[in-house]
Amino acid sequence: MQHDDIVLDVRRVTKIFGGDRDRTLQLIAQGATKAEIQEQTGAVVGVRDASFTVRRGEFFVIMGLSGSGKSTLVRCLIRLVEPSSGQIFIDGQDITQLSDAELREVRRHKTAMVFQHYGLLPHKTVLENAAYGLKTRGVPKEEREQAARAAIERVGLKGWEDYRPRALSGGMQQRVGLARALAHNPDLLLMDEPFSGLDPLIRKQLRREFAAMQEEAGLTTILVTHDLDEALTLGDRIAVMRDGQIIQIATPDELITNPADAYVASFVEGASASRFLTAAQIMDRDVTTVSAADDTDAVRRHLHSRSARSAFVINGNGTVRGLIPSEDLSRISSNGDRRAWETAVRQAVTAEQDTPLPDLVPLALKSRYPLGVVDHAGRLVGQITKNALLKALADDIEADEGSTPDARQPNTRDGATHVERVS
Numbered sequence: 529m530q531h532d533d534i535v536l537d538v539r540r541v542t543k544i545f546g547g548d549r550d551r552t553l554q555l556i557a558q559g560a561t562k563a564e565i566q567e568q569t570g571a572v573v574g575v576r577d578a579s580f581t582v583r584r585g586e587f588f589v590i591m592g593l594s595g596s597g598k599s600t601l602v603r604c605l606i607r608l609v610e611p612s613s614g615q616i617f618i619d620g621q622d623i624t625q626l627s628d629a630e631l632r633e634v635r636r637h638k639t640a641m642v643f644q645h646y647g648l649l650p651h652k653t654v655l656e657n658a659a660y661g662l663k664t665r666g667v668p669k670e671e672r673e674q675a676a677r678a679a680i681e682r683v684g685l686k687g688w689e690d691y692r693p694r695a696l697s698g699g700m701q702q703r704v705g706l707a708r709a710l711a712h713n714p715d716l717l718l719m720d721e722p723f724s725g726l727d728p729l730i731r732k733q734l735r736r737e738f739a740a741m742q743e744e745a746g747l748t749t750i751l752v753t754h755d756l757d758e759a760l761t762l763g764d765r766i767a768v769m770r771d772g773q774i775i776q777i778a779t780p781d782e783l784i785t786n787p788a789d790a791y792v793a794s795f796v797e798g799a800s801a802s803r804f805l806t807a808a809q810i811m812d813r814d815v816t817t818v819s820a821a822d823d824t825d826a827v828r829r830h831l832h833s834r835s836a837r838s839a840f841v842i843n844g845n846g847t848v849r850g851l852i853p854s855e856d857l858s859r860i861s862s863n864g865d866r867r868a869w870e871t872a873v874r875q876a877v878t879a880e881q882d883t884p885l886p887d888l889v890p891l892a893l894k895s896r897y898p899l900g901v902v903d904h905a906g907r908l909v910g911q912i913t914k915n916a917l918l919k920a921l922a923d924d925i926e927a928d929e930g931s932t933p934d935a936r937q938p939n940t941r942d943g944a945t946h947v948e949r950v951s
């Protein structure tokens with residue numbers, strides 16, 4: 529991995545609240561538990577020897593029960609909470625060594641934060657709030673308002689620019705917080721439970737929208753949550769914390785199939801593997817008959833010849849980001865317009881985001897034709913037959929009935945078991 533790819537490098541960060549710092553560090557080094565330390569010294573270990581790196585564009589989630597140290601850790605990263613020991617590098621710069629003035633500069637220019645209590649300025653308008661981060665950076669008014677308007681539109685609040693936060697619902701206020709972060713376009717975005725306190729439907733919707741925006745903008749994001757669903761759907765990698773310590777850092781798939789210990793296993797118990805099966809895992813990649821993968825005409829012709837009536841558009845992780853419906857596909861296939869194809873792919877991605885595979889079963893059942901699988905660039909990368917989809921889900925239900933996480937392994941680990949050759 530290139531050093532340039534690392535935005536954040538956290539090395540052995542510990543935060544101790546109260547008590548004797550040196551004595552507590554010593555006890556930590558000796559392996560004393562949080563409870564023992566508290567009993568012996570009165571100190572509370574907030575974060576214990578945490579180390580991890582985050583790559584540019586990565587979505588890194590910190591998860592754990594209440595009191596496990598998530599908020600303390602994320603606040604330590606920009607010294608809103610002062611770490612007791614350890615080092616933190618943002619873009620190669622050691623944050624722990626900075627003067628107050630230097631630290632302010634880092635916070636203004638490199639990082640943005642979205643916390644649960646939106647942190648909006650009540651007397652400022654939505655537009656001013658969204659532009660606030662840029663204002664503190666000294667960006668001229670016209671330029672910052674332009675960026676803020678674009679961000680407001682992206683979070684779906686166009687038309688609300690001149691209102692004050694109190695006129696907005698909680699979900700809308702949270703969107704203003706997101707707009708502010710997006711307008712700022714930080715190197716590192718820190719979010720602490722940003723979707724809590726919203727009702728479940730809004731929460732889900734906002735989460736999905738945010739995931740799409742995050743990926744599109746290529747933001748490097750650290751999200752704190754105690755919500756497993758949120759962690760698994762959003763995270764590229766997830767760090768699980770207990771008693772201030774990071775117990776495991778893993779991808780969502782690894783976390784479900786291979787939890788480090790009983791604590792992590794109990795966390796992910798509720799997750800059904802089928803929700804995390806991806807289109808990429810069950811698709812048939814044997815589409816080599818498309819000679820020029822970049823040739824959208826060839827892709828359309830191929831879909832047509834295979835009688836694929838609809839096509840999924842998938843992202844880099846293999847999850848479904850949208851569907852090109854049969855009407856569109858046949859219209860485009862017959863008129864051969866490359867532009868129309870590209871537009872259809874784009875529209876499919878904006879219309880539906882990260883649909884869990886099981887949600888697509890009714891659609892697949894309705895059609896006796898295979899589904900095409902297309903990447904963001906409009907290239908055909910595979911196809912899914914109805915049988916392959918059903919088999920994958922049936923296997924998953926069987927595995928889910930087994931009580932150990934290992935029972936689910938074949939489904940999430942090795943998509944090849946579900947691939948049905950159709951050619």
Ligand SMILES: Nc1ncnc2c1ncn2[C@@H]1O[C@H](COP(=O)(O)OP(=O)(O)OP(=O)(O)O)[C@@H](O)[C@H]1O
Nearest residue numbers: 545572573574593594595596597598599600601754
């Ligand atoms: N200012 C403080 N003074 C003393 N102890 C603190 C302080 N802030 C946090 N702690 C302690 O540090 C530990 C970690 O707390 P933290 O708030 O980081 O956990 P969390 O995982 O974010 O929890 P939650 O999900 O409830 O917000 C807890 O034991 C807490 O009591």
